[in-house]
Amino acid sequence: MPTSILSSGCFATRVLILTPADFGVLTFLVSVLVVAVIFRRIVSLVIIACVFIICCGSIYILKVCKEGKRGEVEEKIKPSGLADEEKDSTVEIPALPMRFSYEELRTATRHFEEKLGSGGFGSVFKGTLEDGTLVAVKRLEKLSQNMKEFLAEVRTIGSIHHFNLVKLIGYCKDKSYRLLVYEFVANGSLDKWIFYQDRNNCLKWQIRKNIAIDIAKGLAYLHEECYKKIIHLDIKPQNILLDENFNAKVSDFGLSKLMDRDKSQVVTTMRGTPGYMAPEWRLSKITEKVDVYSFGIVLLEIICRRRNFDGRSETSSHLLRLLQSKSKNNKLLHIVRNFDEDMKNNAEEVERMIKIAAWCLQDDHTRRPCMSTLVNVLEGVMEVDSNMISFNFKNALADHHVLHINDDPSPSPLDFVLSNPR
Ligand SMILES: Nc1ncnc2c1ncn2[C@@H]1O[C@H](COP(=O)(O)OP(=O)(O)O)[C@@H](O)[C@H]1O
Numbered sequence: 001m002p003t004s005i006l007s008s009g010c011f012a013t014r015v016l017i018l019t020p021a022d023f024g025v026l027t028f029l030v031s032v033l034v035v036a037v038i039f040r041r042i043v044s045l046v047i048i049a050c051v052f053i054i055c056c057g058s059i060y061i062l063k064v065c066k067e068g069k070r071g072e073v074e075e076k077i078k079p080s081g082l083a084d085e086e087k088d089s090t091v092e093i094p095a096l097p098m099r100f101s102y103e104e105l106r107t108a109t110r111h112f113e114e115k116l117g118s119g120g121f122g123s124v125f126k127g128t129l130e131d132g133t134l135v136a137v138k139r140l141e142k143l144s145q146n147m148k149e150f151l152a153e154v155r156t157i158g159s160i161h162h163f164n165l166v167k168l169i170g171y172c173k174d175k176s177y178r179l180l181v182y183e184f185v186a187n188g189s190l191d192k193w194i195f196y197q198d199r200n201n202c203l204k205w206q207i208r209k210n211i212a213i214d215i216a217k218g219l220a221y222l223h224e225e226c227y228k229k230i231i232h233l234d235i236k237p238q239n240i241l242l243d244e245n246f247n248a249k250v251s252d253f254g255l256s257k258l259m260d261r262d263k264s265q266v267v268t269t270m271r272g273t274p275g276y277m278a279p280e281w282r283l284s285k286i287t288e289k290v291d292v293y294s295f296g297i298v299l300l301e302i303i304c305r306r307r308n309f310d311g312r313s314e315t316s317s318h319l320l321r322l323l324q325s326k327s328k329n330n331k332l333l334h335i336v337r338n339f340d341e342d343m344k345n346n347a348e349e350v351e352r353m354i355k356i357a358a359w360c361l362q363d364d365h366t367r368r369p370c371m372s373t374l375v376n377v378l379e380g381v382m383e384v385d386s387n388m389i390s391f392n393f394k395n396a397l398a399d400h401h402v403l404h405i406n407d408d409p410s411p412s413p414l415d416f417v418l419s420n421p422r
C-alpha cells in the first residue's frame with residue numbers, strides 16, 4: 001500500500017494515503033477482477049489476484065525507498081549549516097571583493113558602451129553582472145602609472161564597509177588591464193547636482209544638508225574607526241556619489257593613504273585636486289585634517305551651489321576669499337548667490353553651516369575639528385565652538401597660487417599627483 005511519512009516533533013507516524021495515480025491503478029485492477037469474476041474463470045482470477053498483490057507491494061516499497069532517500073539528503077543539507085560551508089573552500093564570502101576576468105567585464109559593460117564619467121585616472125562605465133546586479137566599472141588608463149592607485153583602491157576600500165562609502169564589489173587584474181567594479185550609484189556624482197542643475201531642478205536645502213552629514217559620517221569612519229587611519233586625500237564633489245534617495249557615498253580612493261594610529265602625521269608626495277588642498281601640503285607633512293579642509297571647501301560649495309575655484313576668474317569665483325571679506329562686515333549669507341525662498345526659510349541654519357565650513361578651513365590644522373565632532377555639530381547635537389573660528393585664511397589664500405602651479409590634469413606619480421579638477 002502507498003505510504004508517506006509525516007513527522008511531527010520527535011514522533012514519526014506512518015499513515016495510508018492514496019495519491020490520484022495510485023487510485024487509478026487500483027480502480028483498473030478492481031475492474032479487471034470484477035470482469036474475471038463475471039466470467040468465472042478461476043485461473044484468471046488467481047493470476048489477477050497475484051498481479052494485484054505484487055503491484056500494491058511494489059508501490060509500497062518504491063515509496064518507502066524514495067522517502068528514505070529524501071530524508072537522508074535533507075539531513076545532509078540542514079543540520080550542520082555553517083560547519084558544512086566552512087569545510088567547503090569554494091563557498092564565496094560576499095564581504096571580500098571578487099576577481100573578474102577582462103572578458104567578463106567587457107560582456108557586463110557591453111564592450112564599455114555606456115560611460116558614466118571620468119576623472120584623472122580613468123573612465124567609468126555602467127554594467128550588469130550575470131546575476132543582474134548593476135555595477136560601475138572603472139577602467140584605469142595609462143596603466144604603468146596607475147598601478148599604485150589601483151592597488152591603493154583595492155586594498156583600502158576592498159576591506160572596509162560603511163553605508164556612506166561606495167562598495168567595491170570586485171576587480172580585474174588580467175594581463176595589463178586594471179579595472180575596479182563598484183556598486184552602481186544611481187544619481188551619479190554630487191558636482192552634477194550642485195553645479196550644473198538649473199534653478200528649478202536643484203536640490204533643496206534639507207537634502208544638501210543631509211548630504212553634508214553623510215560625507216562627514218563616511219570620513220569619520222575612515223579617520224576614526226578603521227584599524228589604520230585612512231586619509232582620502234581627494235575629497236571633492238566629483239568623488240561623492242548620490243544614490244536613488246540622495247544618500248551620499250564617498251568614492252575614489254585612488255589617492256588615499258594609510259596612517260598608523262600612533263603616528264600624528266605622515267610625509268607624502270603632494271596629491272589632491274587644486275582648490276581642495278589644505279595649505280600644509282606645502283610642507284608635505286600632513287594629517288587626516290587635510291580631509292577636513294577639503295570637506296570644508298565641499299561644504300561651502302554645497303551651501304553656495306558654486307565652485308570654490310573654477311579656474312577662470314580667481315577673485316570673483318574664489319569662495320574662500322569671498323568668505324573672508326564678507327565675514328568682516330558680518331554678512332556671511334552674502335556668499336550665497338542664489339538665495340532663494342528655500343534658503344531664506346533656513347537662513348539661520350545656513351549661516352551656522354557657513355561657520356562650520358570656516359571652522360574646517362582654519363590655516364592651523366590643529367584648530368580644525370575632527371570628523372566625528374563635525375558629524376555631531378552638523379546634526380545639531382553639539383554647538384559650534386566660535387572661539388576656534390577665525391575668518392583669516394591667509395595661508396590657504398597664499399597657497400592657492402602655489403597649488404595651481406602644476407595644474408596639469410594628467411597625474412604624475414613622481415613628486416606631485418594631481419587629480420583632474422574638471
Ligand atoms: N559607482 C558609481 N556609480 C555611478 N557613477 C560613478 C560611480 N563611480 C564613478 N562614477 C562616475 O564616474 C566619475 C569618475 O569616477 P572616479 O572613481 O572618481 O574616477 P577617477 O579616479 O578617474 O577620478 C565620477 O565622478 C562619477 O560621475
Ligand SMILES: [Mg+2]
Binds near residue numbers: 119
Ligand atoms: Mg575621481
